[in-house]
Amino acid sequence: MRARDLAVEYETVSVDSDAMEAARLLAEHRLPALLVVDERGEPRAILPASQMIKILVPGYVIEDPTLAAVVDEKHADRLCQALAGRRVGDCLPHEATPPPIADPDDTALEVAALMARVRSPLVAVAETATGRHKEGGTHLLGVITASHLLHELLGATGASDSS
């Protein structure tokens, strides 16, 4: 099976999306992360829910968690001010790098090798400028998560059940 057949939809936001909207998306659908694309639709980063937690929590509380206990929970609405007026691009960790990108024609084992090398929980599948759409950047087909790929690798050997 090829990467194009393994790719599935993944919740995606733009670097210009509203940060609060992105946080709600993560929270309401209990997503571990969002895929962030740039203005041209090219994968820019993975934004984990834990990063949004980090932005919501005041710096002095992160440094000294005992201070969390003295913050009145009724004033928790102040937390959300940390997201007000910010874009998703402003919330990315400084070290955020684009997820690895597989070619639609890559085999499951090629995708697995890519994932293993960069230790990423997911791989984006896209036709790049060196592929079919030379005229216009990257065309994102979806993502392949580690557990989905594991299912493919194990299932191909009959190690998985047929359910």
Next chain:
Amino acid sequence: MRARDLAVEYETVSVDSDAMEAARLLAEHRLPALLVVDERGEPRAILPASQMIKILVPGYVIEDPTLAAVVDEKHADRLCQALAGRRVGDCLPHEATPPPIADPDDTALEVAALMARVRSPLVAVAETATGRHKEGGTHLLGVITASHLLHELLGATGASDSS
């Protein structure tokens, strides 16, 4: 709301569990990770699905992914030999550390501070030896994921919808 009320069940395996069984669990339920506990039931590590991918893929393919294309997919059953006879403890990354552990009485903000400080996607909730069960180690109540916690923090402020 306190950590004990936010904790949910999470798929858990022991360091002594069969590695292939753990891989199947990840694959069949499309889980991003498993919680690994030691012989005494204390949280030992988080085992991400991507780590199992790394163990399945031959080292020479990780180093040179172009070699993946020349591996006959019909021989993919050889991949699973990498897990044969191994225990979960043998599959943990060398740098694996226990997940952060919150006290059942911690507030959501205290848990958030802990998560933000160590940049973990989840926090285990356990009564430790310094808590109620002084006689016998750690009693694991469950875990709190980043997205679940985000829902609590946003929801407490009315920023989330009521669905």
